[in-house]
Amino acid sequence: MESSPLTQQSRPDTFQPKIVKLYETLFLNAEDAEPSEGFWREFFLLPPQRVRLSQILDVISPDDILQIHFHTQQLFSKAIKEAAAGESPSNIYALETLTTFLGGVLTKKYTNPSSDIITVLAGIDEVDHVIANFVAALDGIIRNGTSFEIRLKAVEAAISMTSGGYKTSLISYFMHRDIFPALMKFIHDSNIRTQIFEPFVLLGLLSNYNKFEFQNPYQLRLDDFVNESTIQKIVGGTGVTCTALRNGYVAVQDDLPEGWNLSSTLAFFGLGALAPGRRAKTPLTPEEAKARFGAL
Template sequence: MEPSPLTQQSRPESFQPKIVRLYEALFREDEEDYDLSEGFWQEFFLLRPDATSLKRILGYLDADDLLHLQTHSQQLFLRAVSRVKHGAPPSDEVALDTLTVFLGAVLSKRYTNPSSDVISVLTGLRDADAVMSDFVASLDAIIRNGRNMEIRQKAVQTALSITAGAYQTGLISYFTHRDLFPALMKCVQDSDSSAQILRPFFLLGLLVNYNKFEFQNPYRLRLDDFVNDSTIRKIVACFGSTCSSARNKYVAVQDDLPEGWNLGATLSYIGLGVLAAGSRPSTPTAEEVIPLFSALPGSEAGILLSTYEFTNANKLFCFNLVTLPSQTKGEASALSSFLSLTSYLFQHAHRSLRSSLYTYLSLFILHILVEDQTLVKRMCGEESKTMVRLCRQRQPYLPIVRGSRPVISVILDIMIDGINHNLRRKLDAEFYILCLGVILRVISFLSRSRFRLAYHWSELWRTLLSFFRFLTTYANDIKTLPKYAELVDDLVNLVALSLSDGEAFLPDSAAYDDLFYKIVETGEVLTKFRDAFELSSHANSSSIDILVNVSSHYYALLEGNEKGKVKSKNLSPREVSKVIKQGYETLSIQAKEGLDHWDRFREADYKAILKKVARVAVEDAKALIDEK
């Protein structure tokens, strides 16, 4: 009897999707002349892509293998570009998804002659200009006016893939010649979520940075005069949302909410309401957090590069970044989210070069903001009051502040944390110069405007004077660092300025007295500091002399001109304050002119850092593509 056709047959151990078989046929190394029929391509661009399998197959091939198989790779690229240009669904979407993976893999290989070899793999030298121009024009059209946001995002993803992959080749020139800026901004304008804005904005940052120190980058010129307020607001909101997401990853490793705070109520103010529903996470051990923190921030942090570029070029963008309120009640504003992420970056900057470079970007952004007198005035005012979750994952901790306060106070706190948490013998002098520079700009504004800021100033003085002690202790190591002399001068001048102009910006006489007393306490260190860095014969000897002389003047009063034990140790705070006030009558501070002077931020001074940042952002763009 014949077996029934309904009898269950044994199943194969695994099913291989048809598209994977086509990938294998396309890149079969021993059959580069294998004829790929029209039917092959019809089927290829109708089947759902399998990004994982295609990436795996291409991963087995090196640059020489791809050059050997260039007949097939060229056919794939040309056919895919044709589908993208024709715009018929679903083939155009399949083509874009395929190109995103294919180009990312092809451009990641190490070629002997990168530019010409990549062109050989993709188009052949004869047709390169025509095909690549056609390709970029097609991407431009889809990003600008694709039939729906999904395909527009796919086109952005493909453009991001080729831009990130080809950063060291000539292929990006096709994007600079075409100018995708209008299309990217149109895509942002038509987006209805931060997730849809992230990749166009990320791509813009890479395009703006490409060889910008070697030639006049057209995208940078576009940023200068872009005045579409609604589009800028969408970008700022996306930036804030992305910063919150990046910051939350730090909190997920180690919850650092101060004990005694009401979790749900507090999180609703600082953009972490999503965490309030769950239980407080367990605290990992010190060893467990090291690799977790070292992997942060996430790839989305590359958006800091795009934000820096916009901040450095466009005053309207800066204004919106500072003034845009939160989009939803209970969420943080974009500026608050950025400051919160910056706080976490500062405490973990030492963990990797990547983390350090993104910390620099945050510092550059803050420099530009506090240099704008209109913006810094607003950040000092009542209208800027906000709550910002500052990192408390490493000691020493700053005092807990409950309630809202001016943004400028938060910025000062972040600088204090940056100084306290990155001390090491091989000091990053550039980082400290930038931190001191932000503080100088803030104090300079407060002094000139005679704006009395309520702030825990004693923490700032304690931090700056402790930094004197650190530099003195490790003077021999510090003097081997580039720019150490600039660092020393900036620190001395900053404290001298605070001492000479403190009455103009400190909230009351007690705060001013406290600064004097802390100078007195540090007198011996200041003298050793002066000698260790040979400042007596230095151009800034007058600044260090101000500090030493003030210390000596009050030391003599507090000690009662007696040798041995300092009597101030046994004096009450009121008695010390009385002596400080009495000392004013006989104290003369001859501060030199220009202590409050600063030069505007010039990115050319940080060319080497920004080139490293761009390379890191390129790698994060690739990771962002893989995540999708």
């Protein structure tokens, strides 16, 4: 009996999502051929693995990021195009990828931050066109997105850009394209108070950008803003979020002094044996505390 020409492949120890392989091709094997249109079509059809993308970007040095600027520029422009196209779920995947990508590349310590970041994202010749398209796409999605989910994803992408590029000239594009009406419309349309905090944070970042060097348009808008119902929503949403953050912090590290109660009073007078039993809380290790704070 002849042996079968088919051979059994060994089972891999772990299964890696296809999108992670595409990340590695794009960032770690950048010497390969230019990604095709089929590559990008598949890239934005697959759910992003944001933690893995962050890990890959973290190990790449600023100089190496500059070396693969052609691929990073393509990713940035393709993601903007997909986000603006309005085809679900690719538009949501593109916004999530943009948020993680910008958070990974903008926070690196470049020799010449402003010019190097421009090189990574667009190139000096295309920066006006590309960043203007980016801001316009976010403005349109925040204002008229088909769902609150995608509108919030656009706000998060804008926060990633403004916080990461705060010391660069990129934020000036948000000054030229006023997205204040879009943010106020988002807040006005929202019925969930926890959704209000992100657009308010973005507004705070934009209104404080170089506010002592020129007339910041967002600062002027806030000075003239009198819509009481929207202001009440902002106050309520900020309060709920701050309360949740405080409760989350206390759950991880309760460093408040213990108040007087029956148990502490009896212990003070040496009668701790009479106090009702209380289960001692096991303290977290520094690594566990850091991980939980990061999750907040």
